[in-house]
Amino acid sequence: MTKKEMTIFGASRPEALLLLGPTASGKSALALALAEHFEIEIVSIDSALVYRGMDIGSAKPTAEELRAAPHHLIDIREIDEPYSAADFVTDAVRLVAEIRERGRFPLIVGGTMLYAKALREGLNDMPTTSPDVRAGVLAEGEREGWPAMHAKLAVVDPTTAARLAPNDKQRIGRALEVFRMTGRPLSSFHAERTVKPYLKLCTVGLVPEDRAKLHARIAERFDAMLAAGFLDEVKRLMAQPNFDPESPAMRSVGYRQAIDFLSGRLDEKAFREAGIAATRQLAKRQLTWLRGMTDIIRIDPFVSDVAAIVEALSAYLDDFGVRRK
Secondary structure (H helix, E strand, O other): OOHHHHHHOOOOOOOEEEEEOOOOOOHHHHHHHHHOOEOEEEEEEOOOOOEOOOOOOOOOOOHHHHHHOOEEOOOOEOOOOOOOHHHHHHHHHHHHHHHHHOOOEEEEEEOOHHHHHHHHHOOEOOOOOOHHHHHHHHHHHHHHOHHHHHHHHHHHOHHHHHOOOOOOHHHHHHHHHHHHHHOOOHHHHHOOOEOOOOOOEEEEEEOOOOHHHHHHHHHHHHHHHHHOOHHHHHHHHHOOOOOOOOOOOOOOOOHHHHHHHHOOOOOHHHHHHHHHHHHHHHHHHHHHHHHHOOOOEEEOOOOOOHHHHHHHHHHHHHHOOOOEO
């Protein structure tokens, strides 16, 4: 890539490389391959990997992979604790600075596109809420039920209510908190200007064009998860006192379907089909996000093998001044 091209991509001497892709596209393997050659640290951009105990179903790096390169933003929350795009941006900006101070280069890797959008484009300046208001909304929701709270939200903020499920207590609660603190609907803040992007990034997207091959990989990975003990993992999570089937953690793809199976709402065949179908839908949404992004280097991981992609990205990293091992 020439200096002119790097400027076009916004990647001239970037602060970090952002590697995105749909599930089962080979992001993790590529990141680890790059770590064999360069002094890099990996920052996860994955909304499931932040949760402790969600290992098999989230395809969390193994102990051996974690030893191969420093990893960040993995196992930092319990399953009942929220983690938002704003939380991610705060953590990622801090980590990028710390990694660069150590003389290494940050490689931000994953598939949570909402987090990527927030990091690339900035976030709205959203209001904070007080612990008292938050506790009051939560107690009211537990007492009256979240569908009833959703109905209340629809009265004061119909725009936000229309995009939320009636049992989405985290987002319903947040929207009601904002309204009760400010007297304004949450949607009105979304309509206001956003702040500037937080980091200077070079974004690389793995965009497989062979949909059938991607679907086959998704099915293979789901079956491998089952063979590795995924259902036992979900049983352990369901046995925890802080388990909530409607929490953001447990709404993750695969986990939601496993809970339905273990609760008797799906038989074994229907569970497998639902899990694979949900993962395909996730991959479709991820690809839609990627295709809509500007200033991004797109690579088809099914056309070039890992070695060829590593070679191509190594040229970029050399141009960016990243130290080799």
